[in-house]
Amino acid sequence: MFPEYDVIVVGGGHAGCEAAHAAAKMGCSVLLCTMNMNTIAQMSCNPAIGGVAKGQIVREIDALGGMTGIISDKSMIQFRMLNKSKGPAMWSPRSQNDRMRFAEEWRLALEHTPGVDFWQEMVSGLVVEDKRVVGVKTGIGLEIKGKSVVLTNGTFLNGLIHIGEKQFGGGRTGEAAAKGITEQLVDLGFEAGRMKTGTPPRVDGRSLDYSKMEVQHGDENPEKFSFSSETSPLKEQRTCWITYTNKEVHETLETGFDRSPMFNGRIQGLGPRYCPSIEDKINRFAERDRHQIFVEPEGWDTVEIYVNGFSTSLPEDVQYKAIRKIAGFENCKMFRPGYAIEYDFFPPTQLKLTLETQLVENLFFAGQINGTTGYEEAGCQGLIAGINAARKVKEESPFLLKRSDAYIGVLIDDLINKGTEEPYRMFTSRAEFRLLLRQDNADLRLTELGHAIGLASDKRLEKMLDKKNDTAKLINDLKQKKLSPESINEGLEEIDTATIKEKITVEKLLKRPQLGLSAIKELDPDIHHYLSKYPQEVLDQAEIQVKYNSYIEKEQQMVEKLNSMENFRIPSHFDYLTIPALSAEGKQKLHKIKPETLGQASRISGVSPADLSILTVYLGR
Amino acid sequence: MFPEYDVIVVGGGHAGCEAAHAAAKMGCSVLLCTMNMNTIAQMSCNPAIGGVAKGQIVREIDALGGMTGIISDKSMIQFRMLNKSKGPAMWSPRSQNDRMRFAEEWRLALEHTPGVDFWQEMVSGLVVEDKRVVGVKTGIGLEIKGKSVVLTNGTFLNGLIHIGEKQFGGGRTGEAAAKGITEQLVDLGFEAGRMKTGTPPRVDGRSLDYSKMEVQHGDENPEKFSFSSETSPLKEQRTCWITYTNKEVHETLETGFDRSPMFNGRIQGLGPRYCPSIEDKINRFAERDRHQIFVEPEGWDTVEIYVNGFSTSLPEDVQYKAIRKIAGFENCKMFRPGYAIEYDFFPPTQLKLTLETQLVENLFFAGQINGTTGYEEAGCQGLIAGINAARKVKEESPFLLKRSDAYIGVLIDDLINKGTEEPYRMFTSRAEFRLLLRQDNADLRLTELGHAIGLASDKRLEKMLDKKNDTAKLINDLKQKKLSPESINEGLEEIDTATIKEKITVEKLLKRPQLGLSAIKELDPDIHHYLSKYPQEVLDQAEIQVKYNSYIEKEQQMVEKLNSMENFRIPSHFDYLTIPALSAEGKQKLHKIKPETLGQASRISGVSPADLSILTVYLGR
Ligand SMILES: Cc1cc2nc3c(=O)[nH]c(=O)nc-3n(C[C@H](O)[C@H](O)[C@H](O)COP(=O)(O)OP(=O)(O)OC[C@H]3O[C@@H](n4cnc5c(N)ncnc54)[C@H](O)[C@@H]3O)c2cc1C
Numbered sequence A, B: 001m002f003p004e005y006d007v008i009v010v011g012g013g014h015a016g017c018e019a020a021h022a023a024a025k026m027g028c029s030v031l032l033c034t035m036n037m038n039t040i041a042q043m044s045c046n047p048a049i050g051g052v053a054k055g056q057i058v059r060e061i062d063a064l065g066g067m068t069g070i071i072s073d074k075s076m077i078q079f080r081m082l083n084k085s086k087g088p089a090m091w092s093p094r095s096q097n098d099r100m101r102f103a104e105e106w107r108l109a110l111e112h113t114p115g116v117d118f119w120q121e122m123v124s125g126l127v128v129e130d131k132r133v134v135g136v137k138t139g140i141g142l143e144i145k146g147k148s149v150v151l152t153n154g155t156f157l158n159g160l161i162h163i164g165e166k167q168f169g170g171g172r173t174g175e176a177a178a179k180g181i182t183e184q185l186v187d188l189g190f191e192a193g194r195m196k197t198g199t200p201p202r203v204d205g206r207s208l209d210y211s212k213m214e215v216q217h218g219d220e221n222p223e224k225f226s227f228s229s230e231t232s233p234l235k236e237q238r239t240c241w242i243t244y245t246n247k248e249v250h251e252t253l254e255t256g257f258d259r260s261p262m263f264n265g266r267i268q269g270l271g272p273r274y275c276p277s278i279e280d281k282i283n284r285f286a287e288r289d290r291h292q293i294f295v296e297p298e299g300w301d302t303v304e305i306y307v308n309g310f311s312t313s314l315p316e317d318v319q320y321k322a323i324r325k326i327a328g329f330e331n332c333k334m335f336r337p338g339y340a341i342e343y344d345f346f347p348p349t350q351l352k353l354t355l356e357t358q359l360v361e362n363l364f365f366a367g368q369i370n371g372t373t374g375y376e377e378a379g380c381q382g383l384i385a386g387i388n389a390a391r392k393v394k395e396e397s398p399f400l401l402k403r404s405d406a407y408i409g410v411l412i413d414d415l416i417n418k419g420t421e422e423p424y425r426m427f428t429s430r431a432e433f434r435l436l437l438r439q440d441n442a443d444l445r446l447t448e449l450g451h452a453i454g455l456a457s458d459k460r461l462e463k464m465l466d467k468k469n470d471t472a473k474l475i476n477d478l479k480q481k482k483l484s485p486e487s488i489n490e491g492l493e494e495i496d497t498a499t500i501k502e503k504i505t506v507e508k509l510l511k512r513p514q515l516g517l518s519a520i521k522e523l524d525p526d527i528h529h530y531l532s533k534y535p536q537e538v539l540d541q542a543e544i545q546v547k548y549n550s551y552i553e554k555e556q557q558m559v560e561k562l563n564s565m566e567n568f569r570i571p572s573h574f575d576y577l578t579i580p581a582l583s584a585e586g587k588q589k590l591h592k593i594k595p596e597t598l599g600q601a602s603r604i605s606g607v608s609p610a611d612l613s614i615l616t617v618y619l620g621r
């Protein structure tokens, strides 16, 4: 019934969609096999994309030629650039999205990607021959052949939902769990673990009193995720609201603690520390007498509301009583209770940097199955797994991103080398070169790479090169163009900044913390005229590069120094066990993880600097 | 957690949505409790509404103030008035719909209906006290109180899906079956039965060769379902296609007959005779060497295609091999196989005409649970059950439609009095007064009734009265206005119809079979000017009433004669068992069904004309 596919993607979540799209764009025949074609790219939890560090990932996915940015743009109902008051390394785009539109846009995008076939069914196992995957088995007993397989099962593997003392199987509320795959992988020698995550109750927006909440508008001049011209910023936006829990809410929640699956040990899996449930927050931060709650609409027209910050698996009656004590929620009606879900994951130290498994060739894992949490984290892994699955089939070299290239590089390097005990999410603090890994320059960093592998289009590349060249030209001009005291001192005084004594280059003026190009533009008609020729993104780019030049250069030098070690490759069959001088832990970890380079070895937790120099000696470097 | 609701509707399918909407519009507090809020108003099978007799039902639902017409209008991608070449009793509106839009429009419509609350969960049982329902129990163990409950579980009760020799539980593919309710109802004394239905494989439109098929366009001047001004006809439409099976297809299908769950006895439930599977058609009509296949898009943008006419539960490999032998399907890719589903239903003879159960007070059944098939059949039952649940709670009299009022009246009367052995669908032949029950006059027949119970809006009533008055005025004028030979004979000759000798009224001219108002309009400038003042629907209405006047009047008289008997009420505790003269079967059926009127008694299969006259005597009539 089926041809042999180049790539079979199991699961149509955020990871699976990016994987299928990327592999097909790169010329592979792809089968996306997912349990229900109506739930492709469902947002399991909050209808929002991006945010701190995650927004950067979306921009990176987009720059490489992935789709999450475009889909987010097409379905967004509000946009905000977070941290605009901080340095540009912290600026993070975030959108509120229409849940139904998001899913529909992804499905249509995949349908219109030549090379992607669909099959709606549960995959119940893999076909593995000689430690190499050659296909999948489905629930009704079909065998479908594939040269490579990408598993992106999300929270579905032996998913178990908890609400108070009740528990029932499921991959998400109302959807069945997936059985069989974990068991088979364990038989094949994989180590599996258990994690948990949770989601808040959904409520009826008609039952809330917004006058008791703070309004949160979108940005006045909203931007967007995609660097491409396929999308445009929102003209109209929906509002969100902010409210707070209070002591009464906390006390009410506490009445359910003895029935909480989190506190009475019924849930074994570790949850995301940085995305805690409300009962967790109350428990861990007993001193705080309120927590912020974001009240977010689920779409343009629906009355369904997402209660961000109120994730909980307490008994539903406790959820209900407590939520009604939040300001504005006095008459709240619930659509469904919050819940926690436990699911199987596979410690990602069992993977290569390509996201191929070490144990079974041509088998790739991406998304929540690797112990991460979040759509963006899932999406970018899907992209990398899809790319590498395609390249493996085409017998091309692995596609890897370094920690200094992208947050995506940081994420994968962290996962493979450090593993993760709790659901892994991205933070800016995980990146040592975060001034380089900004959201504004993701295209400059990555579009060429995406284009070289046949993913980012020619148009994207041209657009990026135009931006790059224009920026360089602009910066160069800013270094030449001088402004005189006569022409600008009046203006400088008006905006309360020091006047100048003699002519000064625009570049120098721009380095003043208080001054941006938009302010400088107003100081002098000539410079106004000159700057008006440039699109905003070029102006922004130039401004950032000029202002932060010295810091950026310093990071760049560090990167280069590290790269020389980073890139030194370790033979894949290098036998660590025979090197007596290595520490016991270092030896064991190196043996298990089999780092591909000295750089990778250096970041394995448990590998000491001493181990590293011993290694360097043995490798004859 | 929950207030006591006036009406709890279990299930958000086509019946449940109409029930919830109607009860809320009539002022009740309503809870719609459904397994998954993302699947509200899912079309389980073909993405189309209306068709012969079904289209009339949609018009009737609309005239009463229900929503199926409006939702269909908003989501349609093609419209056709079927049987336009036959008499107006046969004209039947049919739309092809965007599956996702249809579901989304229904969900949004319900969200924006004040009084409808939502709860997403599976209902696992009823709370019954003293033979009266007082609420429902949910999967996680909640009890929700309701003064009345409408069950609309569709194909979900102990649903069992079959594909070839494989079977698995489910209410639809990818969705869980509902357990518990049947068992409880049987304990309460209900009789349950088993039925089956089926659906074709879904395929990838990109893999079809449309050049080998016939194109089927929508109507040139498409109409719509709703009488209201809330919707407007399509400006653009999508095309469908027609192709045919052939001998090779049939032979291929036959290779799977030994593994067919239909033929080897594994499926016990009876399927819809008039909506047979392709294997059924081949088997029953062995002499036919081809069957028609309608190739229908599932929406505006999706590539998914519905293969209407190819419903099957043969093994998937047989489905695949056979479908590829259909012209245009040579390279067909499937998204998922067709399947059959068996489910529990409750023989509808256990209901009253209000759709309340005889055994448990305030409990109503509507939709496929009553042994019907089809969205329209489900929707209209939901409407009637919702209305009557609301009226019961408000202690108002039952709302009943007679067989001469509406197809809806025919449907419910058939179900309650005759029951059904196989899935019941509507046909024009089921209606004895089908010249009265036309799609064009559903508003004239029903809007006043809908308005009187607080369902149809004032605006609808006004619009209907305008149409009625305008039509009456127009018909009156047509009887007065005369045309002379000089003015029209030339025109008559041009269109090849007999000329006139002396002046003739427009009415008389209109009675000629070949002539419609649109043709008459062109014969004479005065009449052209006069007719141009009227909207099309008034012109159509007047034309039909003039042309078919004598037939319509004859049916009207029959209705009146029957009504005098029809309306004669039988006391609800009338004891048939003590009347020795009744036939054994008649006695038993009357005792079981407890007809409310002599008319109802007359239509019970097994009640003979002799039984009826005996009854008439006993009732002192
Ligand atoms: C209850 C809940 C709460 C969450 N809360 C948060 C949060 O607060 N913050 C946050 O950042 N993230 C949260 N997440 C996580 C976020 O939803 C995931 O990180 C993200 O969706 C993972 O994407 P994925 O592609 O890996 O998997 P998913 O989005 O889970 O998609 C998996 C897909 O695979 C399909 N599938 C699974 N198994 C099979 C099989 N055997 N055969 C065929 N198809 C299969 C499924 O149908 C589904 O389409 C939450 C998730 C859940 C369920």
Ligand SMILES: Cc1cc2nc3c(=O)[nH]c(=O)nc-3n(C[C@H](O)[C@H](O)[C@H](O)COP(=O)(O)OP(=O)(O)OC[C@H]3O[C@@H](n4cnc5c(N)ncnc54)[C@H](O)[C@@H]3O)c2cc1C
Binding pocket: B010, B011, B012, B013, B014, B015, B016, B033, B034, B035, B036, B039, B040, B041, B042, B043, B044, B045, B046, B121, B122, B123, B124, B152, B153, B154, B155, B156, B157, B171, B172, B178, B179, B181, B197, B198, B199, B275, B311, B339, B340, B341, B366, B367, B368, B369, B372, B373, B374, B375, B378, B379, B425
């Ligand atoms: C495979 C298949 C093929 C079909 N083929 C045809 C055809 O060829 N022609 C035709 O005319 N009709 C066909 N139908 C029938 C058509 O889909 C139904 O007649 C129509 O959908 C019935 O509407 P309903 O409202 O009664 O139930 P459904 O549309 O089935 O809706 C039932 C709803 O109730 C919910 N539900 C069920 N149990 C519970 C519970 N315990 N708690 C909470 N929620 C619950 C479900 O989630 C669902 O939303 C087919 C149906 C199926 C499944």
